Amino acid sequence: MLEAKHSALIEEAARRGHANLAQLRLCFQVLSLSSAIDRDCATRLAPHGLSEGRFIVLFLLHGAGGTLSPHELAERAGVTRATISGLLDGLQHESLLQRKHDAEDGRRLQIVLTARGRRLAEDLFNQHTQWIGGLFNGLDTTEQAQLAQLLMKVWQHTDRGREATP
Known part of the structure; x- marks a missing residue:
């Protein structure tokens, strides 16, 4: 599921003996997923200009x-x-x-x-929200809640997340 650029970075980190390969892979998986969603979104909106x-x-x-x-x-x-x-x-x-x-x-x-x-x-909002909801059809409600909680934990370690946390 990794994009080629992310795989290349992980390979280079492995070659250099980087200790945090698992964390790098997780980050690049999230980035690759985000890119895939963005591309799918663009593809769905393009026919409407x-x-x-x-x-x-x-x-x-x-x-x-x-x-x-x-x-x-x-x-x-x-x-x-x-x-x-x-x-x-x-x-x-x-x-x-x-x-x-x-x-x-x-x-x-x-x-x-x-x-x-x-x-x-109106038409696109309905189509778009159904499509987005469908991305998570493979997760039950407990898994969705766990994913939301895990993503929030990671977000809190970003610069923006630290700025937002009192």
Whole structure:
């Protein structure tokens, strides 16, 4: 299940007599799984002309009732304003959303899903969540809970996890 680059790194670590080969293998298994999921996601979204970023914008707008400001979208998506502008340009070009001036403050923009954007967001959200749920069909509920707990333990040893832990 390892990607070639990860196998090469493990082989080099073994050649050098690295003591933590088992931990390296586990990390690379997680990274390889993540990459496989990302590629599958891209493959599923591509026929709709969407990247994961564009899908997330549609999903966020749909979940907010179809309207958010660019600032709110960037914040909720965890991206910069420049990135959100590029995503919005592409989605507007595909007639999936519109930029409208705020009724109360004409200087502010609101991003609004079009009817086509709402339908696509709803259809893809349902398909996407079913696909993601299916990734874990081989695990019973106890195993899923164990996996979640184990991943949290590993996350706590990342820089970000240490920053988030009081």
